[in-house]
Amino acid sequence: MAQAKRKAAPKKAAPKKVKLRVSDEVAVQIISMNKWYGDFHVLRDIDLTVYKGERIVICGPSGSGKSTLIRCINRLEEHQQGKIVVDGIELTDDVKKIDEIRREVGMVFQHFNLFPHLTILENCTLAPIWVRKTPKAEAEEVAMKYLERVKIPEQAGKYPGQLSGGQQQRVAIARSLCMNPRIMLFDEPTSALDPEMIKEVLDVMVNLAEEGMTMLVVTHEMGFARQVANKVIFMDEGQIVEQNEPEQFFSNPKSERTKMFLSQILH
């Protein structure tokens, strides 16, 4: 907990390194949270504080509970013990509160989850129109702005099935941004993509980080972690084993398990 308070560290950062604008305001607070799937204890005693503007990368072996953890933050999964407070609202069974949180928290999935029966533009305007009650014309204008930002405004009239994986994922990011979220969750956004498409998606994410978006990113793109993250979290067997700033995390991991993991993914 103590280390979470640390301000932006002035380090000999690589030239590309994204500047931090971390505030003291808490965006997400998780206190001794536990979750089970039936008898299977998937998340154990998770404590995590995310400040506004922080970019947190979560990594760990397959099955360690990374996806489950970030899906708990917008209640795609329910936790059984402990407390999760998002943007000042505690997650309970209250549907209203859950909807409120989901409006403020955007999520990007490994498999994009675009709606195949709607055009790209309709994908982007659906939630603003129906959830935020934005007038259609305004929603379309905003959507086009974000589609331009992810560099695919010319695809607005197409259907998701007509786009490449990288394009679809950028649409998914734009779709989330159209709701003007305060926190963005990414669950392995690039791991279903061909190598040549990964960069175009990561570029968009770096761009987002530069604007100071609070981000929690599950990814194994360690280059991205170094460039963007201000904290890297390593999970194993449902626990947070280590959290540290990227330089320290990669050069001087504290636990054996982290070392093992890093040696496997960084060759």
Next chain:
Amino acid sequence: MTHYVRTKDAPLLPPPASTTGIVGWLRENLFSSVTNTILTFIGLYLIYLIVPPIINWGFLSAVWTGEDGDACRSEKVGRAVGACWAFVEAKFGQIIYGRYPVEERWRVTLVYVLGFGALIPMVVPSLPYKGLNALFLLAIYPVVAFILLTGGNIDIGTGFWIGFAVLVAILLGVAFFAASVAKIIELRDGIKGVAMFAVPFAAVVLVSSADLGLAPVETSLWGGLLVTLVVAVTGIVASMPIGILLALGRRSQMPIIRLFCIAFIEFWRGVPLITVLFMSSVMLPLFLPEGVNFDKLLRVLIGVALFSAAYMAEVVRGGLQAIPRGQYEGAMALGLSYWKMMRMIVLPQALKMVIPGIVNTFIGLFKDTTLVLIVGLFDLLGIIQLNFTDPNWSTPSTSHSGYAFAAILFFVFCFGMSRYSIFMENRLDTGHRN
């Protein structure tokens, strides 16, 4: 003066005759091997056996006009007689209107015209005002049709209004409970929902009970195509929303709702439609208190609607199951509520996927309407059969012609639905790959 300028496009050179054109087609499809050639000749022989007699019966030696059965008796006309279309012609009014009083038939015609007139612009995708059109078809038209066909002016006692008030109070209570205790809906939405049901319902009852000067026509006088269409259309229109709700309920997280839906679906699927019809027309009155007596046709309509809703529910559930979890998660992560998610994301995809199954159910239902005959309602087929007993028309070919005509009418409707479903499937195809 001659100009050496072409005024017409040069003809495109045809591909070699061996691959296209009639000869190419024949060669490829009918004579590509020895077996195929043999099969082709067997097929031709079968066609020769079947088709000429049909043409002869239905057209060449058919009787098209005539005052009575004598026109169709070969000993009277002195030649072999095929189909007796004169019979169909003579009974055409009954086939279309049943025993509906002749001077009131314009009301049925008006209902037909309004119905088809509103349906055609609805099903042609390029025409505008789909929303208004749907509103007319689903909300206004049924009331108009009901009043026109029955004459309106239904007798409603204060008892009904008291019962109605109690029902609204109960619904409001449920909404309040769902909002404040179970917290599954918002109170405002709950009240809105109840109002959306209660206000139109009360309005419809008020209009239906007003005296509009139309002579009342008992449903026992309805018949023919009128009954077929009323039963089929009510079944089709009612089965869709009820079926969707049942399908959603069967996949609900809430055990009570799930259990109720499973029980409902399995019950109605487990009994034959004939049983349902018998129960509704023979058994139900035994259980109702003395003096309470509602219309036989209405009971049949309710039975058919619930029966087809159960089938529809399973078809829709098949579609729901094919929607990947990611679609739900994508929608939920954007903050869409359950109903919005279903309406905008899940159902459009699920329903599109099961269009063939839905239309299959519709067609099955349309043909099953003939079963109402056994509870004493005369649908299209029933009224034709009834007229076989007319001594004036008791000729050898009367029944053949009647059945043939019934088959043709049924085929036109069912084939139309089938083609339209294929058209819609292609139109709605957005080519998704995932």
